[in-house]
Amino acid sequence: MGCTANDLVTALKAAAATIEEHRVELIQLDRVIGDGDHGENMDRGFKAVLTALDANTPDTPAAVLKLVATTLISKVGGAAGPLYGTAFLRASTAVKDRAELEPADLTEALTAALGGIVARGKAEPGDKTMVDALDPAVRAAKGDTATELLAAAAAAAETGADATVPLVARKGRASYLGERSAGHMDPGARSTALLLRAFAEVAAR
Amino acid sequence: MSRVGLVVVSHSAGLAAGVVEVAAQMAPDVIVVPAGGTADGGIGTDFDAVAAALDRAESGAGVVLLYDLGSARMVAEMAVEVTEGARLVDAPLVEGTVAAAVAAQGGADLDDVAHAALEAVEVPGGPVVAEGVAGGVDIIGSQSIAAAQPTAPAEVVVPLTNEIGLHARPAAMVARAMTQLDARVTVRYGDATADGRSVLALMALGARGGDEVHVSATGPQADEALQTFQDLAARDFDE
Structure with missing residues (x-):
């Protein structure tokens, strides 16, 4: 049994709830090493996603992902908009003709999402960005079921986000701080881990 | 005559408007459109606003976009990816916009306007920018400017x-x-x-x-x- 458009909508609603719940945490992380708007921007973006999903009923997983992409690009405002927007857009293209997503499709979608973020932001692993959560998640995304696969990906993303704490930022606003960016978790890596955890929890239901 | 238009993408509406004001003084007939800030007036970049600005700046000769920081570049890249005849340049915002506006005022084509913005970095003491290719968009760096012809001047x-x-x-x-x-x-x-x-x-x-x-x-x-x-x-x- 694969993941349908409806399942994806459920997962995205859970993701929006998680982002709202962690809004202040993301703001605080970003205030230390960035411009402090990541929590606000992500919350605005995902609230707009909820509105868009209520107003439209995309009938394929790819259509859902594309609607999320265009909404985030338009509404987020900071760098997370184009980055997550590109990620969802590439994921949508990767599963274009699927009616339901099998575990292999999820791996493909996550891989395409990572490719999109790397192309847009030009960050490499170790630069203290969302790539540090998503790259290990993609490598860990294996399993016979969506539940297994997403649980592994979420755990790897959380470990990856934690591992950004000692890093010195080399991309984005935090890179202007140089050495002073070390000692704090990257807010983008954190939000990536939060999203994957929300997806994994829905898959486990 | 249709001239190349310009779009100034910035995190701040005030900054974008100010850069446009300076450029307009030196190139009164060039359409220079600011795209700064978020839809609700905050600091950030708004894809829809950039796409709309691109539309307004286009009068048939193409549009050159300049940007300030981080997400402005990414949003501008995405807008360029979906628009024919738009060019993103990695140049200092104020100097690049002024140089591009003057070139466009003189009737330069899209390539030459883009190069004028890039040549702004060759002013003595100016910064050097790198060339990059991202998401299918060529961002022209100063290195790509053609060398002078070999004949004796x-x-x-x-x-x-x-x-x-x-x-x-x-x-x-x-x-x-x-x-x-x-x-x-x-x-x-x-x-x-x-x-x-x-x-x-x-x-x-x-x-x-x-x-x-x-x-x-x-x-x-x-x-x-x-x-x-x-x-x-x-x-x-x-x-």
């Missing part, structure tokens, strides 16, 4: 008899005139040289009234270029 010595020399308005006048000609024009003052199409490089020479500059040119319209420069100087740049 014709050269004339031109006395500057106007009071302010090659300052802002005369420099803009020269750059506009040179942009319209198929010639590579180099202006030398002492040890410093400037591309004749770059208003900022010309200003940076610091040539004042009473000074002499050496003007050389190569290319099919080299002679016209030298004559035009001499004529402008003889008229004291209409001061």
